[in-house]
Amino acid sequence: MIVDRDRIERRIAAAIEHLRGPRYSRSLRAIQRHAYIPEYMATLAYFTAELESLGFDVDFDPVGTLVARNRPVGTPVVGLGSHCDSNRNGGAFDGTLGVVVAVEVCRSLSELEIDVPLQVMSFLEEEASGFGELLLGSRVMLNDIPRERIQELRSIDDGRPFLEHASEAGFCPDALDRSGEALDDLIAWIEVHIEQGRVLQDAGVALGVVSGIYGYIHGDITITGRGDHAGATPMNARFDPVPAMAEIVLELERLAREAGADTVATAGEVDVAPRLINAIAERARLSLDVRSLDGGRMEVIVDSVTQFAVEAASRRGLSAAYAERGRAMGTGMNPEIVQLLEDCAEAADVPHLRMASGAVHDTLMVARRVPSAMLFVPCRDGVSHSPDEHANCGDAAIAVDVLVPAVCAAARSGTRKGRS
């Protein structure tokens, strides 16, 4: 199988450039497209036309995840894709590159006259920019969001319900429960995504083979003290929650470092009330974002920092309490597919690195039902969720080169398993 990398690189670059245009982004300064806005629907229409020209039947799940196949429903297929929505100040590569690469794999196979049973997907609303819920399309598909919560979801733009927007966009949210059927025929799933970090760039390799996706626990620690006059209250008569908050932030950092590789923790939101230069705060709050491949390790960090917070607060005559916002467990990728991708990278002489993903992706959900893996393409300086986001389309072409033999092999072994 000889893939013309230069030609694929040019086509990927042209597609990314095209999808930066005014038809596909609400802003010209950054990429802005979230579920159901005209620019998002135009992006789906673009991919629909590309896939139809390659002989795919394009369909949508009940909320608008694009599902394109070159075999009838009921036939085993290998899945490829990502998402094509952006965050509200996004770059041209996050998600979209994965769908463009999936289309290029289909095109390359067609040029090589190799017929592989494939399904391309572009998940709805991965970024939470339209309705505030991360991985919305894939979580709906995996039945991971309670029905009542889905009914409560409102558009960040106009406050109207998600389900109303879905049906106005031409989808059939009444059939929500049938969304999971889109995964029924998948024997394997591979998502290509930009790394969004700088591990690959620093290692000087063109491709990351993802071994697992971190889970996360999100929560808040609130410390309550007593508001007072900043000048008139002596240092030994204060119940100031801010120094306690500072100790807790440092302890969180220490715990995460101590946990070692594949675990990170961030206090990304800190606030105090009231926020006045001449007053001792009455209350302070810090958010916790703890991520790891290992669910137990995340729990240990959250429990330890909570206990530390309670003690640190009580030493100062304050109180502290933790409340969880939400969590998702991490997942390992399918070892056979990971190995297959590494073998194909080796065969194509592509320097690669096995690594975990600190960011969540739709594949976190898909992997619950389908043997899954991901490939990372380096992104410049690790910058993502920013208009400055940039990836080398030559690296994306390398991903296509690795995926072409990989999907052939995955289809063959899946068919064998199906027969046995």
Ligand SMILES: [Zn+2]
């Ligand atoms: Zn993404």
